[in-house]
Amino acid sequence: MTADIDKGAVSVLQPPLGVNRAARKRLSSTAGVLVREAVPLASATTLRIGGPAEVFVRVDSEAALSEVMTVARECRVSLHLHGHGSNVLFPDAGVRGIVCRLRGELERVELEGETVRAGAGVTLARLARDTAKQGLLGLEALSGFPSTVGGAVVMNAGCYGTEMRDVLTEVRVGRPGRPVEAVRFDLLEPGYRTTSLQGTDAVVTGAEFRLRRGDGAAALARIDELNRCRWQSLPSGKPNAGSVFRNPDDDFAGRLIEACGLKGLRRGGAEISGRHANVIVNREQARAADVLDLMVAAHRAVRDRFGVELRPEIVLAGGLAEEFWGRVRAG
Numbered sequence: 157m158t159a160d161i162d163k164g165a166v167s168v169l170q171p172p173l174g175v176n177r178a179a180r181k182r183l184s185s186t187a188g189v190l191v192r193e194a195v196p197l198a199s200a201t202t203l204r205i206g207g208p209a210e211v212f213v214r215v216d217s218e219a220a221l222s223e224v225m226t227v228a229r230e231c232r233v234s235l236h237l238h239g240h241g242s243n244v245l246f247p248d249a250g251v252r253g254i255v256c257r258l259r260g261e262l263e264r265v266e267l268e269g270e271t272v273r274a275g276a277g278v279t280l281a282r283l284a285r286d287t288a289k290q291g292l293l294g295l296e297a298l299s300g301f302p303s304t305v306g307g308a309v310v311m312n313a314g315c316y317g318t319e320m321r322d323v324l325t326e327v328r329v330g331r332p333g334r335p336v337e338a339v340r341f342d343l344l345e346p347g348y349r350t351t352s353l354q355g356t357d358a359v360v361t362g363a364e365f366r367l368r369r370g371d372g373a374a375a376l377a378r379i380d381e382l383n384r385c386r387w388q389s390l391p392s393g394k395p396n397a398g399s400v401f402r403n404p405d406d407d408f409a410g411r412l413i414e415a416c417g418l419k420g421l422r423r424g425g426a427e428i429s430g431r432h433a434n435v436i437v438n439r440e441q442a443r444a445a446d447v448l449d450l451m452v453a454a455h456r457a458v459r460d461r462f463g464v465e466l467r468p469e470i471v472l473a474g475g476l477a478e479e480f481w482g483r484v485r486a487g
């Protein structure tokens with residue numbers, strides 16, 4: 157585990173110990189765990205950037221996940237939970253340790269009255285549509301970005317005035333050496349794109365939502381309408397990870413970066429979007445180093461001109477958070 161340099165910008169990938177033979181053997185012989193080696197993370201992120209994961213596991217149940225967590229702890233290797241990869245920047249050199257994706261039983265959805273229980277591997281867009289079809293409302297505004305339930309819980313993701321905390325009651329959380337437990341979401345200190353789960357070794361395996369009964373057809377129409385508006389305001393076509401920085405109090409990171417004249421700034425294959433200055437797009441074979449250069453340039457420019465210290469919203473994994481803060485603090 158890394159030092160908590162900045163919640164939400166710290167990866168759980170440190171220290172970078174490798175996965176030894178014994179650990180690989182234990183993982184491969186665990187029921188419900190599928191092990192692959194040297195999987196390019198670029199193919200698993202919306203930015204399309206990132207070198208190989210030393211070991212990439214697909215985990216199908218809470219029991220299988222517990223064993224993966226135990227192996228990681230006992231063999232002292234890092235474990236990174238991977239959702240849809242829509243809010244993460246991985247290094248070009250890849251990451252040592254285990255990258256874990258939740259599938260199988262962890263993609264199940266159960267309805268009971270107005271209560272919806274979803275595995276952490278379910279995509280929010282699918283959940284919003286499926287619940288709307290059942291006349292259950294509340295997730296429409298959260299359906300327009302690429303996210304798993306687990307990733308959205310950890311980020312307390314939100315859009316159009318609705319955040320995860322508005323619809324969640326409980327989440328299921330696994331921690332090394334402890335059984336998975338249900339925790340009230342408000343006890344996890346949800347704030348603006350933050351929860352106390354960030355920068356820890358906790359894993360979200362599922363979530364319970366409290367929705368309300370209403371007109372399902374109208375909810376589906378609203379989902380389509382919100383998504384149309386959304387795609388008009390975001391850079392289309394080029395890979396990206398949504399907002400790079402959190403908005404500072406009473407302002408917008410995009411406005412500040414734009415006011416510094418940085419729209420369209422390029423480093424290698426990456427560019428600060430000409431459409432939305434708080435989004436960096438991968439124009440052509442961008443590297444993580446290119447994205448980090450642009451983030452540092454934007455951070456310095458906004459600090460020098462406005463005295464505002466922007467904080468990354470995107471998760472800088474595998475040592476990139478330390479590199480980012482090291483560079484911005486160096487001046």
Ligand SMILES: Cc1cc2nc3c(=O)[nH]c(=O)nc-3n(C[C@H](O)[C@H](O)[C@H](O)COP(=O)(O)OP(=O)(O)OC[C@H]3O[C@@H](n4cnc5c(N)ncnc54)[C@H](O)[C@@H]3O)c2cc1C
Nearest residue numbers: 239240241242243301303304306307308313314359360398
């Ligand atoms: C086009 C676009 C638009 C976006 N718009 C928005 C928006 O409007 N609002 C918004 O809030 N975000 C937005 N985002 C950012 C992103 O979609 C959200 O932050 C999303 O919730 C991340 O979910 P994920 O499954 O992709 O997580 P990942 O990016 O895979 O992971 C994000 C973090 O969560 C951790 N994590 C993931 N799953 C788990 C788990 N099960 N247990 C523990 N930790 C886990 C990861 O380790 C990582 O630290 C946008 C992104 C894109 C590309």
